[in-house]
Amino acid sequence: MDRNYALEFVRVTEAAALASARCMGRGDEKEADHAAVEAMRQALASIQFDGTVVIGEGERDEAPMLFIGEKVGKGS
Template sequence: MAAIAAYKYIGSKDKNAVDKAAVQALETILRFAPIKTKIVIGEGELDQAPMLYVGQELGQGQDFTFELAVDPIEGTYPAAYNIAGSIAVLAAAKPKTMIYLPEMYMEKLFVSQELANVIDLKKDKPRNQAAINILRQYGIIVRLIGDGDVLAAIDVVNQEADFVYGIGGAPEGVLMAALAISSCANMQARLISYQDI
């Protein structure tokens, strides 16, 4: 529903309109859903979002509360400019199983099951360009992305890429970790403060 609501703003060059439409649609669906939910990773702490904020409880259910990590539009810039690479994302987990992360950066390495025991984030160089140079020396095709960590991780699951490496938002890292768990892939990560970037 978030993706459908945002559709009319695709190509509008207004990423706030894209995001607002998606957030409102997802919040409305969750508010009236027949299950109880609590937002653990939600819309930006930094912009003090009025909907889908961390700690918000939604839903009409009577049973235990599912914890949610949501990103109604991951990749608002591509959506606003009608470029491929946006996705609406929601991950659900049992209570007290999803980690809350503040707004900060995360170095992320998401690999397929086949590469899980071969690649180790501790062995990678700290800067993306150095890592890219090494990969290219070995004949590895490197595809650079500006936005869309989760969508890139889905490419790994779909065997359209071997791994995703980069530094991006920590909340998206939680969504990627949920994907890794549910698809038997592997993910390693390190938190990095905004000041260190």
């Protein structure tokens, strides 16, 4: 069965944006980045798919997650 993931991935982006927006005005860019990455990871974990990160956040910004090669999703 084919499945369209477009809206589910829009929700991932929305979760990251909302999480980082809560940190606005505090002057702590790393806190906002961490909040966005954590929200994105949680949202990806709720989707029924088997994914692999190919452009990672972890290596570039020394973030605690979303490294290249990291598995995301609930699996298919």
